[in-house]
Amino acid sequence: MSAFAESEERQELRKQVAKLASGFGREYFTDLARNGGKTTELWMAIAGAGYLGINVAEEYGGGGGGIGDVAAVCEELAAQGCPLLLMVVSPAICGTVIGRYGTDEQKQKWLPGICDGTGTMAFAITEPDAGTNTHNITTTARRDGDGWVLRGRKIWISGVDEAQNVLVVARTEDEKTGKLKPCLFVVPTDADGFEFNAIPMELVSPEKQFQVFIDDVRLPADALVGDENGGLAQLFAGLNPERIMAASFNTGLARYALDRAVAYAKEREVFNGPIGSHQAIAHPLAQSHIEIEMARLMTQKAAALYDAGDEMAAGEAANMAKYASAEAACDAADRAVQTHGGFGASQEYGVASLLVAARVGRIAPVSREMILNFVSMHSLGLPKSY
Incomplete structure (x- = not known):
């Protein structure tokens, strides 16, 4: 093979x-x-x-x-x-x-x-005042006897209402240096002091986004996942898979948009023939097919590198895959709407809702700008910009 x-x-x-x-x-x-x-x-x-x-x-x-x-x-x-x-x-x-x-x-x-x-377990890292800068998160965990007490806020947390637990990124104080270090805690969604509110979204999805409030939530000792001194390595262990999965999510969305556009372009007839026979329709759709296949190939490369244990190479490929897939999805959704003409804005054909879903892919779980920063620094060796 x-x-x-x-x-x-x-x-x-x-x-x-x-x-x-x-x-x-x-x-x-x-x-x-x-x-x-x-x-x-x-x-x-x-x-x-x-x-x-x-x-x-x-x-x-x-x-x-x-x-x-x-x-x-x-x-x-x-x-x-x-x-x-x-x-x-x-x-x-x-x-x-x-x-x-x-x-x-x-x-x-x-x-x-x-x-x-x-x-089902949700994941909570992003905070209102930290955003992409994970080093600035302020959710803290302090020791309390044999357990822990967590306090802080999180935002843009997916599916909290469908999860039994949330893996929360908090910070604990290093006994040797006094500095705060990141740690991971599993928090039950029904814990006392754990509350969440849905964020109204234009995104058409059954899965909601939430702002989370953690008000002195008490946890047992075994809520801490991994070594208390493991630092960023433990946190980042989940971020390469996140980018690979986001890329797969985006390419799947792009494939769906393209499939709908192609089907309509074959059946809709104007000027004595299907609109797909006109290059103004056919070429953009062909371009999307190329973009999607390139993104899929990079996603598969990233997954293969990760599964082989090559973390450094997987990190670069995962970021590139996420970037390429988001661009492909945005293009495919836009072209699907354009192919459908006026019907592209209707609920009947179901492609207009893909515009917001695809556009979010350029922002989450890491923005295209931060990916470009990563590639500039790590792939090209340019000076750090932030």
Whole structure:
């Protein structure tokens, strides 16, 4: 088999996920979003088929695969019109961090629920006054007897209302230096002092964004994941998977937009022929196909490097994949609307809602500007700008 083709197992995985997701589809997704529903049925179907925790070790209820496998699941869901943000968060970020740094007891406690859908976990890092500058987060954890007390605020936290726990990035005081260092804590969403409010969004999705308030939340000692002195390495262990998953989310969204545009371009007839026969329609769609395939290839490269343990190369590739996929998704969504003409703005054809969804990909989980900063510094060796 060609080195540029995915394994037969991965291709079969994609086929089966697409088959499952097609039974739900875009109408299911948008109806839930507009009527306040949740994609619980789809989430549990993914879990029941063994796809939700496919990247988690088998001994904890997972499939024993890599980040490339769960990224494929994420992409195929999005390509069927059901892009799930919690796929990026729960199995990929939280599952990876706990699987790598958690004790065996912590893995037994949290990973099976992540895999079977009964213990979905959100991730909370961003803060109102820190934004992209993670070094400035102010959520703190202090020792209290054998446990911890957390206090702070988070914003733009996905799916808190659907999660049983949240992996919170806080800071503790280093006993030797007195400086604050980042640490990771699992916080139950029903804990006393833990509150969250939904942020009104133009984004059409059943998965909501939240502002989180952590007011002296008391946690047991085993809520701390990993070494208290592990520092940024433990935090960043989840960020490369996050970028790879975001890229898969974006390419799946782009594929869905392009598929809708191509289908319409074949059936809509103007001037005695289908509009797809005109280069003004055909060429932009062909360009999107090229952009999507390039983004997919870089995403697969990033996943392969990560699964091979090459963190440095994976970091560069993951950032590039996320950048390329967001650009491809924005272009594909815009071209899908343009191809549909006036119908592109209607709910009936379901492409207008893709504009906001795709545009968010240029901002989250890391902005295109910060990716360009990363590439400028680490790939080109240019001076740091911030």
